[in-house]
Amino acid sequence: MVNTILFDFGDVFINKNNKAKQDALAALGVTQWNTALDNLEDHFERGAISEHDFLKGIQQYSNNASLNAIRDAWNAGIKDFPLKRLEFLQKLSHNYRLFLLSNTDTIHIEKFEDDAGPSFYGDFYRCFEKVYFSHEIGLRKPDYEAFRYVMNKHEIQPKRALVVDDKKQNTDAAAALGFQTWTLNPEKEDVTQLFKKKVLSLHEV
Structure with a gap:
């Protein structure tokens, strides 16, 4: 039975548009x-x-x-964060141990926090037992060590944990480390469908 969920951030909670980023960079000559x-x-x-570097x-x-x-x-490419996802996460946090494990950087996190505001991002971060950003821990998915870092810090049993990420x-x-997984397709799926997609049972805990 799953009692722990490790979530990705981009295209799971906050929407992204990689083409918008590519187009913006191309306009500056980075084609x-x-x-x-x-x-x-x-x-x-x-x-x-x-x-700076x-x-x-x-x-x-x-x-x-x-x-x-x-x-x-x-x-x-950093877009909106639908309120329904935060509300879903808040309800989920009453029954599961939740962690955020995201490949991201200081520029993107500052953008998210500036756009969302302290009340929203504070509510978001409080849903998690711990938030882990790659630039803070020096580890990046899909390296096994990124997952092991969280596992070892919090005594997580992979067979009782689910990883939700948009990248296969x-x-x-x-x-490969024994986690249950859901590769979320952001074009067709939403994290709020966690139970409807039968990724988890309503009676997991």
Whole structure:
């Protein structure tokens, strides 16, 4: 029986639009996201480099865009957080141990908190026993160690825990460690359908 749920953040709770981000970056001259930029993003999401160094790294592929313009473009894909998802999570927190484990960076989190406001994001964070962002713990999914970090900190039994993520490589890694998983398709599914999709039984706990 599941008693613990590890949630992703982007496209699970907060909506994202990757095309909007790509278009915004392309308007600044960054038309191809190459291997070097992939590595740059990986380091930034692990907290291994500063926001300034990350933006400077992108700048060299742009048409001499300002760091502020690049920052805005990087955030262009961060969209809304429907209230119904927060309300669902608040109800869920009465019956399950909840954790947030997200690959993200300081720029995106600041954008979310600025847009949402202290009351909303405070209510959101309080739903979780603990919130883990990759840039704070230095670990990034789908690395097994990101999941093991949370498991070991909180004595979580994978067979009694569910991982909800929109990326298959992340749920595949979780499944390999013994977790139950739901690869949520944000185009067709919503996290509030957790029980309707029969991912969990209403009588799990």
